[in-house]
Amino acid sequence: MSDGLTGVLPTPWRASRQAALLRRRPLLPLGVLVLLLVVGWALWPQLFSHFDPLLGVPVNALQGPSLEHWFGTDHLGRDLYSRTVHGAALSLRATLLAVLIALASGIVLGVLAGFFGGWVDAVLMRLVEILMAIPALLLAMAVITVLGFGTLNIALAVGLSSVATFARLVRGEVLRWRASTFVEAASACGVGPWTIIVRHILPHASSPVLALAALEFGSAVLAVSALSFLGFGAPPPQPEWGLLVAEGRNYMISAWWYTSLPGLVVAAVVVSANQLARALQDDQGARQ
Amino acid sequence: MRTSWRYLVGRGWQALLVLWAAFTVSFLILYALPSDPVSIMLNQSGEQTTVNQQQVAALRAQYHLDEPLAVQYGIALWHAVQLDFGNSIQSGEPVSRALADALPKTAALALVSLGVALVVGVGLALAASLTRLHWLRDVLLGLPAIAVSLPTFWVGLLLLQWFSFGWHWFPAMGNQGLASLVLPTLTLAIPTSAVIAQVLARSLAATWRLPFVDALRAKGLSPLRVLLVHVLHNAVIPILSLSGVIVGSLLAGSVVTETVFSREGVGRLAQAAVSTQDIPVVQGVVVLAALIFIGVNLLVDLLYPLLDPRIGATR
Numbered sequence: 001m002s003d004g005l006t007g008v009l010p011t012p013w014r015a016s017r018q019a020a021l022l023r024r025r026p027l028l029p030l031g032v033l034v035l036l037l038v039v040g041w042a043l044w045p046q047l048f049s050h051f052d053p054l055l056g057v058p059v060n061a062l063q064g065p066s067l068e069h070w071f072g073t074d075h076l077g078r079d080l081y082s083r084t085v086h087g088a089a090l091s092l093r094a095t096l097l098a099v100l101i102a103l104a105s106g107i108v109l110g111v112l113a114g115f116f117g118g119w120v121d122a123v124l125m126r127l128v129e130i131l132m133a134i135p136a137l138l139l140a141m142a143v144i145t146v147l148g149f150g151t152l153n154i155a156l157a158v159g160l161s162s163v164a165t166f167a168r169l170v171r172g173e174v175l176r177w178r179a180s181t182f183v184e185a186a187s188a189c190g191v192g193p194w195t196i197i198v199r200h201i202l203p204h205a206s207s208p209v210l211a212l213a214a215l216e217f218g219s220a221v222l223a224v225s226a227l228s229f230l231g232f233g234a235p236p237p238q239p240e241w242g243l244l245v246a247e248g249r250n251y252m253i254s255a256w257w258y259t260s261l262p263g264l265v266v267a268a269v270v271v272s273a274n275q276l277a278r279a280l281q282d283d284q285g286a287r288q
Numbered sequence: 289m290r291t292s293w294r295y296l297v298g299r300g301w302q303a304l305l306v307l308w309a310a311f312t313v314s315f316l317i318l319y320a321l322p323s324d325p326v327s328i329m330l331n332q333s334g335e336q337t338t339v340n341q342q343q344v345a346a347l348r349a350q351y352h353l354d355e356p357l358a359v360q361y362g363i364a365l366w367h368a369v370q371l372d373f374g375n376s377i378q379s380g381e382p383v384s385r386a387l388a389d390a391l392p393k394t395a396a397l398a399l400v401s402l403g404v405a406l407v408v409g410v411g412l413a414l415a416a417s418l419t420r421l422h423w424l425r426d427v428l429l430g431l432p433a434i435a436v437s438l439p440t441f442w443v444g445l446l447l448l449q450w451f452s453f454g455w456h457w458f459p460a461m462g463n464q465g466l467a468s469l470v471l472p473t474l475t476l477a478i479p480t481s482a483v484i485a486q487v488l489a490r491s492l493a494a495t496w497r498l499p500f501v502d503a504l505r506a507k508g509l510s511p512l513r514v515l516l517v518h519v520l521h522n523a524v525i526p527i528l529s530l531s532g533v534i535v536g537s538l539l540a541g542s543v544v545t546e547t548v549f550s551r552e553g554v555g556r557l558a559q560a561a562v563s564t565q566d567i568p569v570v571q572g573v574v575v576l577a578a579l580i581f582i583g584v585n586l587l588v589d590l591l592y593p594l595l596d597p598r599i600g601a602t603r
Contacts, residue, residue, distance in 0.1 A: 130309045133532075133578045135540035141562045142317050145570045222439055226544055229441045230559050245442060249548075252445065253453045260449070263442030270437040278433070 025279055031272030038269055041088035051079035053086035053239050062255045072257035074247065084262050087239035091224060091266075094155040094233075098220045101159025103213055106166020111197055113167065114174030124167065131164040140223060144232050151234045158223045162216055169212050173205035207284045214277035218270045225266050241266050296590065303586040310578035311368055315361055318567050368575065374568040378561070383572040386557060391576070394546070394553035398538040400469060401476035405534075408477065409484030416485075417492045418515060429489055432482035440541055444475040444548035472549045476541045480534060487530055491523040498522075525596060532585040539577050 022028065041048050051069075056076030063073045071080035113124040131139065140157035147153040177183060178201065186196050227233060228242025236243065241262055248258030355363070367374065373383035409432075416428035451457045451471055459468045495501070496519055504514045542555030550556075554573060561569035 126309065127313075130306060130313050130578075133306055133310050133536075133581045134314070134574055135536040135577050135581070137540035137543060138558065138574055138577050139317075141543070141558060142314060142570055142574050145562050145565050145567060146318055148565075218437060222437075225439055226441055229439075230544065230547060231563055242439075242441070245439075245445065249445065252449050256449055259442070259445045263439060263445065267438050267442060270439070271434055274433065274437050 021279060021283065024282070025275065028275055028279055031275040034268050034272040035276065038088050038092065038265075041085045042092045043089075045082075045086045045089060049079070049082035049085040051082040053078065053083045054237055062251060062258075064255075065257050065261070071261040072255065074258060075251055075255075080244070080258065080261060083239035083244055084241070084265055087241045087244060087262070090151055090234060090238060091221070091228070091241040094151045094158075094224045095217060095220045097152070097155040098159035098162070098224060099213055099217050101156065102162040102166050102216060102220075103209070105160075105163045107170050107202075107209070109163065109167040110170025110172075111174055111202075114171040115178060115193065115197055115201070121171075125171070128164040128167050131161075136161040137223060137226065140227060141232070144227065149232050149235075151228075151238075151240065154224055154227045154233050158220050158227070161223075162220070165216065166209070166212065170205060170209060173208060174201055177201045177204045207280075211277055211280040211284055214273060214280055218273035218277060221266065221270050221273065295593065299586055299589045303582045307579060307582050308365075310582070311365065311575050312361075314571050314574040314578075315364055318571050319360060319364075320357055373572040373575070376561075376566055376569050378564050378566045378569070383568045386569065387554065387572050387576055390552060390554045390557045393551065394539070394542050394555060397469065397472055397476065397545070397551070397553065398535070398542060401473045401480060401538060402534070404473055404477040405480035405484055409481035410488060412481070412485040413488035413492055414515065414520070416489050417496065418512070429486075432485040432489075435478050435482035436486075438478070440475060440479060440544045441548055443478060444471070444545055447471045447474055448548065468549075468551070472545045472551060475545045475548070476538060479541065480538060483530070483534065483537070484527060487526050488523060491526045492519060495519045495523040521595075525592075528588050528591065528595070531588050532581045535584045536577060536581045539580060 045053075056074075056078045058077050060069070060073050060077035061075055063069055063077075065072045069079050069081065071084060074080055074083070109124050109128070113121040134142075136158075139161040140154075143157035143160055144153055147156060174197075183196055183200055186200055187193075191200075224233075225240075225242035225245075228240045229246045230242075231246065233243055234240045236247070244262040245259050245266075248255065248262070251258050364374075371384050373387075375382055376386060379386070412428055412432065416425050419425050419428070448471060452459065458470050459465075492515070496515075501514060501519060504518055505511070509518075539554065542553055543558050544555070545551070546553045546555040547559050554576065557569060558573040560566075561573065
């Protein structure tokens, strides 16, 4: 049986593949570094910044970037770099939660539709089609209208609005592997449907789903920060990334750094996440 | 001819069904989730201390919230068919009129942006597939990948900072005149052109490998002519099938863009409606977005057979 499987199982990660990947995406290590740094910000903000993100020093209001205040200060004299560092925890947690919600419900719906087929499949896929007819941002805004504002609600809304993409991908993968010989063999041996799904189908579906999750992470950072920018996130003293940029809107003439630098961090995170996602997709494409 | 009529009617029927379903989903999200629109309304007007039970009951009756959900749904659907989405809680104005006022402004912005995005995106993809310099192709194809990763609100604010406050080229806000359209258009066009460039570049590369290209080249046609006349014609189908998504993302992008540039329009209406929890307006915007998406997709479905005769004939 192991002979038949070698064509299907992923080949081990080899040094030559890494070199090829680096040649194609020379900036990938930089992107990974950016992501690691931001995760560090989120986990240990005190380690990376020395100022209180909420405490203002009015004398220092609206100072430009300097060695002491890397990103300058805001209109209340709070250090913007510290605010951005502390905001990472809020914004990344919301993003992660959104992706996890989309992932979990997408897997459940996709497995139900793909494995059981028939009317379940028809109903679920119609639902996915309908959800895709409404732009994700507007769908998220509709959910927020009902749930109210806040970081958690933003995460829920963004997660729910991207369930459809995952459900579609998982369904496709399940359909693909369900027809394979080893699943047929397993079910001939009397293995139950849930064991087949969990032990035999989902592991094979994991790499494209992971690549999509990485891609979705980038768009979720964008969606979460856009909703927070629009004013649907945490209330003002909180340093959520979108809110930081929104607060700077009133000081654009005198303080260019106020909107530019926190926004640049958001952009850098999304560029890095998307680069990682495409590297994952390439890698998985090369395997098949 | 008869098959193509059946194709048309089938597509139209399907579109109506999806539209109905989209209305239902928006109704379920906005009215069936555990929330109390009346208390939201009263909180908004800030008079929760003075209302008594009777007033609450009267409001509930006015919005049919005292009926069972199925009856509420029936009433809402019956009104929606007549393009009546109720009145805005905030202004009391009919939602359909607010939408009709806002739509032309957003449509102008979105259409101009779409035009700019098409020119830039198609130009970028063509340039990338024509050039023989590997580094130039990498740069040209790398640009869209970065452009889709930038937060729209940040791009808009940077443009404002440079072109309005720095160099005073364009007004910073408002709907007045063509000059006020330039920066919002750019903001909306950047991500859209990036999507178009990425999809078209991939599709051009795939089409370029087909055998008919070898035949045309063997006949002695220049690469430029093959690309512009024959390959491009065959490679636009993936872009067309994305048009619904592209128009939807323009509408979603208008929420942020119109907020950044303080423009009036559907996006601004949606932003204001969500911040005041104005449920009827939010539902109106969501249904309008679905209507536009479905309409564009229907139009594209009708265009397919003209571009690729194989599509209409097989159904």
